[in-house]
Amino acid sequence: xxxxSQLRFVQRVEEPSKTNDDAERVAQVYRHSDGYPxxxxxxxxQLKELLDATRAERGPAxxxxxxxxxxxxxxxxxYLDGDPERTIDAAQPAxxxxxxxxxxxxxxxxxxxxxxxxxxDGIHGDEEYLYVVELPTANPFEEPSExxxxxxxxSAFPRxxxxxxxxFEQASWQFHGPxxxxxxxxxxxxx
Numbered sequence: 652x653x654x655x656s657q658l659r660f661v662q663r664v665e666e667p668s669k670t671n672d673d674a675e676r677v678a679q680v681y682r683h684s685d686g687y688p689x690x691x692x693x694x695x696x697q698l699k700e701l702l703d704a705t706r707a708e709r710g711p712a713x714x715x716x717x718x719x720x721x722x723x724x725x726x727x728x729x730y731l732d733g734d735p736e737r738t739i740d741a742a743q744p745a746x747x748x749x750x751x752x753x754x755x756x757x758x759x760x761x762x763x764x765x766x767x768x769x770x771x772d773g774i775h776g777d778e779e780y781l782y783v784v785e786l787p788t789a790n791p792f793e794e795p796s797e798x799x800x801x802x803x804x805x806s807a808f809p810r811x812x813x814x815x816x817x818x819f820e821q822a823s824w825q826f827h828g829p830x831x832x833x834x835x836x837x838x839x840x841x842x
Contacts, residue, residue: 656686660711678715683768
């Protein structure tokens with residue numbers, strides 16, 4: 652059974668343009684599996700660590716795209732053929748796209764499992780968690796800043812096909828604060 656979730660990456664706009672009344676830039680991602688806080692928060696921490704180290708954070712759209720890429724990359728080995736001697740040659744990345752190199756699945760889940768959402772279209776209605784990742788408005792070449800995270804309660808938001816904003820506005824949030832604090836409070840350490 653999947654734990655579906657929506658992640659909204661947002662960044663305040665310091666000086667909104669005259670043509671853009673919205674004071675936030677938003678990118679939203681649907682994640683089909685492992686949407687419970689322990690998995691999502693660990694993945695966000697890994698993403699932030701990578702973006703901080705490489706100074707590659709460039710706002711919500713880039714951050715959301717990198718989140719999806721890393722999530723797919725981390726599970727790709729599950730869908731390659733079962734031969735332990737088989738590796739993907741970095742010089743031949745097209746090798747990865749050869750359907751004959753995947754397990755016996757017609758539609759490998761790494762090709763599915765995520766969606767880039769239009770916040771105006773509404774949420775699927777079967778999500779169990781909503782997340783908001785508030786990115787700082789800092790220049791990417793400055794010192795990295797803390798991300799603020801909001802985590803909904805389990806299914807603690809309305810379900811409908813209206814604008815997604817309404818679900819995020821009416822959600823009951825079990826946590827709102829720095830990513831490091833979310834990890835401490837919501838993620839149990841492995842035994």
